[in-house]
Amino acid sequence: MSPFIIAIDGGAASGKSSTARALSERFNLLHVDTGSFYRAIAAELLRRKLTPDDLPAIRAALPEISLGTQVNGRTAHMKIGGRPIDTAEIRTPEVNATVARFAAIPEVRAALLTYQRGQADVARAHDLRGLVMEGRDIGSVIFPDADLRFFLDADPVKRAERRRKEGLMDKVAERDVLDNIRLRESAKGAIMIDSTNLDLPQVVEKISGIVAEKLT
Ligand code: CDP
């Protein structure tokens, strides 16, 4: 049986991670947060003293970075050089400030393309029914043939407020501008869920209903 694939795209703080985590539990799917992969690569490049402007050095470094996956619970965690990258390392102010610019480099995206598609094999190897993958280009580039493609949206002011509530002075609007083209592409043909006036349980209920119907 081929893995059941759900793509969830959306801007910063639109609720992707929380929604994907809930769906993964409810439907026995691997939870894949591709933003965490871009963050892990950014952290690794920063560790190598590179900035997003050091293009030739980044191109030279990428083939040396060997990627693996560790599954904790139902969540995929990136390993670099055999070492699992922990959450604290990828949520630093330095990574927050640079990740969107590292992610705009075509070679960085190319390095992650096969890796992300390979998560379907990871799900299979762990006897999961499939995967729920969240990002900015999942339904457009990574899995355009996903069984279901959702696009989460919410008013930008509301999203910035959610981040502030988490205690993060996060530059939500700034990353959205840099990610703009990818976001527009991924929204095409996806099921739009606007959560400006919906809380998380309501979003999860709405999407779960659609998933359950598709699965039967
Ligand atoms: O993964 P992404 O950056 O898209 O968002 P998230 O980390 O899942 O959600 C950002 C914050 O917004 C979390 O604190 C969620 O609990 C909250 N949220 C909310 O209050 N209402 C929603 N409908 C969705 C998310």
Ligand code: CDP
């Ligand atoms: O917190 P936020 O939702 O902005 O970010 P994230 O999901 O942790 O992803 C971090 C950054 O990686 C995003 O702001 C994008 O610039 C980039 N990214 C991307 O370009 N493509 C993806 N599929 C996922 C993330």
